[in-house]
Amino acid sequence: MQCEYYQLDQCRSCTWLDLELETQHERKAEQVQEILPMIPAQAWLPMAYGPEAGFRAKAKMVVTGSWKDPQLGILNPDHSGQDLSQCPLYPKQMQELFPLLKTFIRLLRIPPYDVSRRSGELKMIHVWISPDNEFMVRWVLRSPKFLSQIKSKLPLLLAQVPALKVVSVNLLPEHVALTEGAEEIILTPQEHLPMRFAEQTLFLRPGGFFQTNLFVTPELYRQAAAWTADLEACRAVDLFCGVGGFALWLARPSWQVRGIEISEPAVAAAKMAVAVGLQRGTLPQDASLEFFAADASEVFALVGDWDPQVAVVNPPRRGIGPETVAWLAGSGVKRLIYSSCNPRSLAKDLSQLTDYEVSAARIFDLFPHTSHAEVMVKLERK
Numbered sequence: 001m002q003c004e005y006y007q008l009d010q011c012r013s014c015t016w017l018d019l020e021l022e023t024q025h026e027r028k029a030e031q032v033q034e035i036l037p038m039i040p041a042q043a044w045l046p047m048a049y050g051p052e053a054g055f056r057a058k059a060k061m062v063v064t065g066s067w068k069d070p071q072l073g074i075l076n077p078d079h080s081g082q083d084l085s086q087c088p089l090y091p092k093q094m095q096e097l098f099p100l101l102k103t104f105i106r107l108l109r110i111p112p113y114d115v116s117r118r119s120g121e122l123k124m125i126h127v128w129i130s131p132d133n134e135f136m137v138r139w140v141l142r143s144p145k146f147l148s149q150i151k152s153k154l155p156l157l158l159a160q161v162p163a164l165k166v167v168s169v170n171l172l173p174e175h176v177a178l179t180e181g182a183e184e185i186i187l188t189p190q191e192h193l194p195m196r197f198a199e200q201t202l203f204l205r206p207g208g209f210f211q212t213n214l215f216v217t218p219e220l221y222r223q224a225a226a227w228t229a230d231l232e233a234c235r236a237v238d239l240f241c242g243v244g245g246f247a248l249w250l251a252r253p254s255w256q257v258r259g260i261e262i263s264e265p266a267v268a269a270a271k272m273a274v275a276v277g278l279q280r281g282t283l284p285q286d287a288s289l290e291f292f293a294a295d296a297s298e299v300f301a302l303v304g305d306w307d308p309q310v311a312v313v314n315p316p317r318r319g320i321g322p323e324t325v326a327w328l329a330g331s332g333v334k335r336l337i338y339s340s341c342n343p344r345s346l347a348k349d350l351s352q353l354t355d356y357e358v359s360a361a362r363i364f365d366l367f368p369h370t371s372h373a374e375v376m377v378k379l380e381r382k
């Protein structure tokens with residue numbers, strides 16, 4: 001992939017960019033297999049990957065410069081800004097949106113936040129693009145000072161970008177190295193961005209988690225569905241379910257699925273996806289899907305008596321941890337699918353999951369041009 005920012009040494013986020021994609025894949029596979037020696041060589045399926053450019057669904061842009069000449073990109077260690085609005089990881093439609101957002105900043109004269117001086121208002125702009133090129137934009141502001149101006153001029157931006165469906169303001173008053181604050185004000189009647197994939201539509205709300213690769217993400221859910229396709233009607237739990245991707249792809253006729261997720265907005269979005277799926281007939285009418293906003297450590301209370309036979313776990317980088325390992329050990333879960341963005345915590349958890357053995361594994365290249373890898377493992381109870 002050609003990237004001017006990389007060539008000019010203006011951004012080095014894609015640490016493997018000098019390598020051909022094929023070489024990246026070989027290296028990634030070697031690296032992952034070294035971290036996970038407990039997975040037998042014959043269990044590994046070929047890597048799942050997508051295009052090398054234009055795949056990123058999300059851009060979290062730090063706003064620097066001035067209102068007359070705003071830069072959208074990253075903050076350098078010396079607190080100067082680097083514009084990355086033409087980063088080739090972003091789809092073309094997203095690259096085309098950034099200049100319009102800059103024009104909007106100029107129109108409103110919103111001063112970018114200056115980290116050194118602790119002055120200015122606009123800290124970041126977060127942009128999501130859906131598989132069918134609709135947008136969600138979030139303005140991260142230091143204070144509500146420009147909220148009414150943004151509200152009053154928003155119809156201009158919406159008229160100029162009809163694909164812009166959801167807009168919000170997020171308030172981050174503290175001088176901290178965070179990308180968002182607690183207060184979210186949604187400015188559009190539509191609060192969710194539909195992420196339409198071939199089989200199901202998921203929904204994303206400002207601040208919610210969503211996998212960042214537009215092309216490889218549905219492959220994750222398809223793989224989990226394929227690894228459970230041999231099972232008759234089942235009870236399945238989707239732990240750390242986010243907006244419900246695994247749960248929806250798993251749900252076949254007569255299946256009952258329960259998702260557990262700590263973020264309430266994500267749970268609301270998952271419920272919305274189910275309602276839409278049932279209404280459109282992409283979900284079987286006799287499938288039952290329920291979602292609970294709870295900590296994963298409450299899994300025993302939420303599904304213990306219900307006794308699921310299948311579990312999908314897709315935790316944050318730290319892994320599932322001892323509580324979930326202990327619950328699985330005492331549960332009736334016969335098939336476990338573990339999808340991890342951190343092979344090291346996966347290795348640690350696998351070494352504790354002594355009642356299970358790995359029958360298949362696959363790397364998903366959600367993060368091309370970097371050493372990061374998503375690894376999904378299918379385990380059977382011994």
Ligand SMILES: C[S@@+](CC[C@H](N)C(=O)[O-])C[C@H]1O[C@@H](n2cnc3c(N)ncnc32)[C@H](O)[C@@H]1O
Pocket residue numbers: 209210211240241242243244245246260261262263266294295296297314315316341
């Ligand atoms: C890697 S994401 C997976 C999301 C989802 N499976 C998907 O494919 O989009 C991890 C999820 O775990 C949630 N989470 C983090 N800590 C949690 C906890 N203690 N209990 C339950 N969910 C948690 C996060 O909000 C996030 O949605």
